[in-house]
Amino acid sequence: MGKPKVDCSLYLVTDSTPAILGDKSLFHVVEESLKGGVTIVQLREKTGDTGHLIDIGKKLFEITRRYNVPLLINDRVDVALAVGCEGVHIGQDDMELSAARKVLGPDAIIGVTVSNVAEALKACEGGADYLGIGTVYATPTKTNTKEIIGAAGVREILQTIADAGHTTQTVCIGGINESNLQRILYQSAARSKSLDGVAVVSALMAAPDPDAASKNLLRLVKCPPPFVYTSPEKRAKAAGVSEILDIVPCIIKKVHETTPLSHNMTNLVVQNFAANVALAAGASPIMANYGEEAADLCKLGGSLVVNMGTVTPDGLLNYYKALKAYNQIGGPVVFDPVGAGATSVRREAVKSILANGYLDIIKGNEGEIRTVFGEGEPHQQRGVDSTSTLDASQKADLVKRLAAREKNVVVMTGKADYVSDGERTFCIENGHEYLGLVTGTGCTLGTTISASVAVYKQDKLAAAIAAILHFEIAAERAAEREEVRGPGTFVPAFLDEVYAIRLATAYGDLSWLERAKVS
Ligand code: 3NM
Ligand code: MG
Incomplete structure (x- = not known):
């Protein structure tokens, strides 16, 4: 007979607890999910007598067989034998893989739960047919999970097993649903290995229409996320400084010509200033902190700024709604983790924002970016102040590693700014000290970036980089003006220069760009 084909694209793990299944029939939900395209099913019952479990297994096996989809039993090798189904799924506390293999034979499908690199290597070496990697995100479905590893933890496991030469299939599990699935597949992908699919419990077992839900989940597994730009131009990304500098005027000109919407969910301090900078740069600002509005606003072709400068519990829920709306259609999101390292509330807010959406660009000062990176000792920021302790190569390394981890772009502002997408890293040494003497300049840079990325x-x-140069060279030119004697007179001059640079660029005068110090 040989081993049945294992397709992990959409893996259904059952749960018949009333909190999840409600009053529906387990068999009906599984069959509807199979209709919708589930590719493998695991019967997971944590309570009940063995005889009862075997009965459920047999009945389920009649259904899965009709759809030509394998049925595995959680933990219970004996039940799998009695049912005669394709195999088992075993956790780290269950029977050893080698023992299960001995009992079930070479053709059985045996999957193993792993949550770290050591467990993953051991399972691959032991001949597991696939790995269930988790727990990705905390989930009410399984509260005794050992470790929440996030997309970054999944990626580390994938890279390690790929480096060791294993081609074992992989799925991830824990808190996966239609709104985070594509982002997790994208962010967890390692250089040479990505997940083969996702495993879900509640996303199907608790769905009102499991047929439609599984069709949708399977579609999402198969196509790249909307925020990944998949045109041929992708391959022709500017590699060097001169290529980037060639593109900068085109981007500024395009903002001028198309007036992109810059949707700011921002703090009380900078709303007015940020709106004025956006207008001067050629964008159309809207300050809308109510998350429900994002579903309409995201359709207007602009971008979103999530600035957590005055974060509140309500504010967080609003961010999640907006993130979901923008992520779903690929509208770019700029995240400004203001004062991220100042309080434990903000450190937690950063973690939950990262877990609740894809952030195309993260912009912050050194302390903020260190907090977002979050490894090692917590970095204590003094309020929202910007201070620096890292040297140039450490800064470049930090932005590069964070961008590689999040699969996005990271901007770290300071006397010199560092910008990376995980592969290309640049340093920009423009700007003026007055920018540090006026409140909210960092936030308004976030708004300027949102216009150009839109x-x-x-x-x-x-x-x-286009936005940073526009913004910082405007500051240099403003500070040199005769009438500017300090931060007070600087602000209006700065707005004028942002506006002047935009108009000059639109009409072909690029002399301002000669000041660019990019390396
Ligand atoms: N195993 P939901 S997490 C069954 O981490 C299970 O090994 C997990 O449920 C692990 O899709 C989990 O509803 C529950 O979040 C996943
Ligand atoms: Mg188990």
């Missing part, structure tokens, strides 16, 4: 999704790194 019009240039194909290379978000180049878009970020």
